[in-house]
Amino acid sequence: MRTITMIILHCSATRAGQCYDFGECRRDHIRRGFQNIGYHYYVTRDGIVHEGRRLSQVGAHCKHHNQHSIGICYEGGLDINGEAADTRTKAQRQSLRTLLTRLHREFPDAIILGHRDLSPDTDGNGHITPNEWLKQCPCFDALIDYEDLEPIGLFK
Numbered sequence: 001m002r003t004i005t006m007i008i009l010h011c012s013a014t015r016a017g018q019c020y021d022f023g024e025c026r027r028d029h030i031r032r033g034f035q036n037i038g039y040h041y042y043v044t045r046d047g048i049v050h051e052g053r054r055l056s057q058v059g060a061h062c063k064h065h066n067q068h069s070i071g072i073c074y075e076g077g078l079d080i081n082g083e084a085a086d087t088r089t090k091a092q093r094q095s096l097r098t099l100l101t102r103l104h105r106e107f108p109d110a111i112i113l114g115h116r117d118l119s120p121d122t123d124g125n126g127h128i129t130p131n132e133w134l135k136q137c138p139c140f141d142a143l144i145d146y147e148d149l150e151p152i153g154l155f156k
């Protein structure tokens with residue numbers, strides 16, 4: 001198994017009311033030249049967790065950070081006008097919570113964060129603030145939502 005230091009959350013940037021299922025996402029990634037879907041898990045609006053790449057395989061979801069991370073994407077992320085919004089359904093929230101709890105148990109030293117939290121710290125103050133986000137993905141604050149699953153070694 002690889003060393004896992006990060007569990008990175010993404011959204012598919014799909015508008016409310018539109019469908020973008022696992023097969024479609026996988027096809028698009030393969031069309032872009034990937035061998036398989038770039039994520040390890042893809043959670044559709046119905047809460048089903050689709051398994052993409054094996055955890056032992058490096059993903060293709062976050063430039064410069066794929067080597068030691070797990071990539072999880074949920075279907076959604078945009079409101080009906082195409083604006084960034086936390087569109088996670090109740091089923092998705094429950095599935096993500098279950099999945100992340102399991103992964104936290106398996107990789108207790110990995111930090112759970114959103115794609116946007118890995119934007120460059122352009123002012124160098126040690127915090128990635130909204131003005132520094134390269135994109136809004138995953139359109140919610142993963143550091144806050146899953147802060148109870150923080151790495152166990154962090155404050156030791």
Ligand SMILES: [Zn+2]
Binds near residue numbers: 009115
């Ligand atoms: Zn992303």
